Amino acid sequence: MQDEMPIRKIIHVDMDAFYASVEQLDNPELRGKAIAVGGSSVRGVVSAASYEARKFGVRSAMSGTVARKLCPDLIFVRTNFDRYKEVSKQIRKIFFEYTDLVEPLSLDEAYLDVTENKKGNPSATMIATEIRKKIKEKTGLNASAGISVNKFVAKIASDINKPNGQKTIGPEEVVPFLETLDVKKFYGVGKVTKEKMYRLGIFTGKDLKSKSLEFLEEHFGKSGGFYYKVVRGIHNSKVKPSRTQKSLAAEHTFSENISSEIFMLERLEEIAAEVENRLKSKKLAGKTVTLKIKYRDFTLQTRSKTLPLFIASKELILEVVKELLFQEKMKESVRLLGISISHLNNETPKKKEVPKESIDVQLKLEF
Incomplete structure (x- = not known):
């Protein structure tokens, strides 16, 4: 007899254009207008865009210069993380x-397991509706939600009826729902992977489901096993109330491109000091x-080195960074440098999960 999937009731709550919405809430003059949080400087990057700005194609992670070209009347607002x-x-x-x-994912989104809840x-559908209503009453902001049997599907579902909406995908609807989706909608499938899937003739969840595990592992490595499972509704990751931090980083975008390694080292020393402070705190x-x-030209490159011992001091971090910097010659001038530290000393060994093979089970649970 095959093992059955553990059925949970998971809600993914995602605030709508959170940073921009907070700014519009605090400043009535900005309401109904196209605004971008961050990105105002020559080298700035947009942190968030209001829905009015998104109509013009303005998106987060876009350079402020490009955003202004798309929307000449765009209003830039300085970030206020506090x-x-x-x-x-x-x-x-x-x-x-x-x-x-x-399980918070960021300031504006979180997973909730309400299989057993305090109310x-x-x-879970009614709980999501209540939560969204309370958020509106307490903060004046809109939230969207996705409700399903696991985190993967709930996250995809929360985007279906945005803004200020929700979508429930019940147990019996999961596989048919995933089959109809464009693979670019799958959480974890980025631009590069999407294009590779398209080249392989994989455009929808149904196309993905038709591929064997061997085929997916051959073309996508370990991720192939992940895709094979999730398209069948198999995702056993639990909601983890205390998420372990996996890495810590700091970076800096320069007002002018730099090409001298000496100047780069000066900036990297400052960044290493910031990383040290964050690690110590x-x-x-x-x-x-x-x-x-x-x-x-906005191309991104990363160089890494793993050490036998844990480090946290600026001096030791910078020593490794110097080695990485001179590892190979720079392609051209640089607009951003960053340092991150991973494999932290707060990690615990992962427990092996017993694989589950099917979610095709009709459940008499209210969703």
Whole structure:
């Protein structure tokens, strides 16, 4: 007899254009207007865009220069993370009224496991509606939600009826729902992977499901096994209330491109000091040092080295970074440098999960 999937009731709550919405909430003059948070400087990058700005194609991670070309009347607003954190705490307080199984992904989104909840409500759909209503009442902001049997599907579902909506994918609907989706909608399938799938004739979940495990592992390595499972609705990851930090980083975008390694080292020393401070504040150390380089043409390169011992001091971090910097010659001038530390000393060995083979089971559970 095959093992059955553990059926959970998972809600993914995602705030709508969070940073931009907070700014519009605090400043009535910005409401109904196209605004971008961040990105105002010559080399700035947009952190968030209001829905009014998104109509013009403005998106997060876009350069401010490009954003202004797309939307000449775009209003740039300086980021205010202290304020965003304050609102985020109000929202999380609402989550904990329903369950202690809350896994924040960022300031504006989180997973909630409401299989068993503090309200004794058997309907995850009704709980999501209540939570969104309370968020609106307490903060004045809109939230969207996805409700399903696992984190993967819930996250995809939360994007279906955005903004200010929700979507429930019940147990019997999961596989048919995934089969109809374009693979670019799958969480974890980025631009490069999407294009590779398209080249292989994989455009929808149904196309992906038709491929064997061997085929997917041959073309996508370990990720192939992940795709093979999730398209069948198999995703056993639990909602983890205390997410272990896996890496810590700092980076800097320069006002002018730099090509001299001497100037780069000066900047990297400053960045290494920032990383050291962050590590010390969290009482962490790490074994893997990664140097991030973004060139003038926006191409990105990373160089990493893993050490036998944990390090946290600026001097030791910089020593490794120097080695990575001179590992090969720069392609051209550089617009951004960053340092990250991973394989931290807070990691615990992963437990092996017993593989589950099917979600095709009709459940008499209210969703």
